[in-house]
Amino acid sequence: MEHYLILARSVTYAQRMQKVLGRTGIRCQIYRAPRDLTDLGCAYAVRIAAGDLQAALTTLHAESLDPVQIFLYQRGLYQEVQP
Numbered sequence: 001m002e003h004y005l006i007l008a009r010s011v012t013y014a015q016r017m018q019k020v021l022g023r024t025g026i027r028c029q030i031y032r033a034p035r036d037l038t039d040l041g042c043a044y045a046v047r048i049a050a051g052d053l054q055a056a057l058t059t060l061h062a063e064s065l066d067p068v069q070i071f072l073y074q075r076g077l078y079q080e081v082q083p
Contacts, residue, residue, distance in 0.1 A: 004053050005045040005078070006060070007033050007068040014044035020063045026052045037071055037078055045071075057083050 008014035014030045021028045026048060033043040048056050050072070060066065071078040 002050040002072065002074050004048050004050060004056075004081075005031070005033065005037070005071045005073065006048065006056065007038060007043055007045050007070070009043065009068055011044045013065070014046050016063075017046045017060060017065050017067075020059055020065060021046070021048070021056055024055070024059050026056050026059065028052075028056075034078065038069065043068065 006017065008017055011030070018028055018030055028046045028048045031045050031047055033045040037043075037045075053070075057067075057070075067083070070081050070083055072081050
């Protein structure tokens with residue numbers, strides 16, 4: 001199933017993202033970022049449904065919670081996308 005991972009710089013930042021997205025009705029979950037996606041060490045990611053990306057980015061930007069990176073998971077592979 002397709003989804004996006006929005007990478008955050010820390011678990012606290014990911015929790016803030018989750019809270020803001022939840023208030024606007026966007027369902028999401030926090031995960032440790034897969035090691036092969038980042039060199040930040042202990043980065044965290046917020047997983048959202050594929051159809052929610054634009055609304056999520058608009059919401060996060062309005063709250064000054066810009067992501068570090070964004071990845072699309074599709075057919076078993078992650079691919080970085082530009083916001």
